[in-house]
Amino acid sequence: MNVPGLGEIDLRRINQAIRDLATGGTNAFGAGAVTLTVGATETEVQDRSAAPGSLPMLCLTSAAAAAAQPFLHEARAGSFVLGHQPAGPGATLRYELRRP
DSSP states (O other), X not given: OOOOOTTOOOHHHHHHHHHHHXXXXXXXXXXXXXXXXXXXXXXXXXXXXXXXXXXXXXXXXSHHHHXXXXXXXXXXXXXXXXXXXXXXXXXXXXXXXXXX
C-alpha cells in the first residue's frame, strides 16, 4: 500500500492511499504461513521482518489450529513465538506482520 507522508500535498497520492485502504490494502510488512509444533505449547516462527513490538495478525486455516488457540507470546528481532494449547497434526495458520 502507498502511504503518503504527513506533508504530502499531491492529491493523486492521497487519493491512491484512500483507494488502497478501501480495497483491502494494508501497511503490513511481512506475511507467511506456519504449522504449529505437534504436542508443544510454543512454536517459534522465523521471520526476518519480525521485531520487538511487531504484531502478527493470525488467520487460522485448519480446525486443528483453532483447537490449539494460538496467541502471540513474544515478538523478537527476527522471530516471534506463538503460545498455544498442545497442537495436533495439521495445525496450520497464516500471518501478516504489522509494524510496532
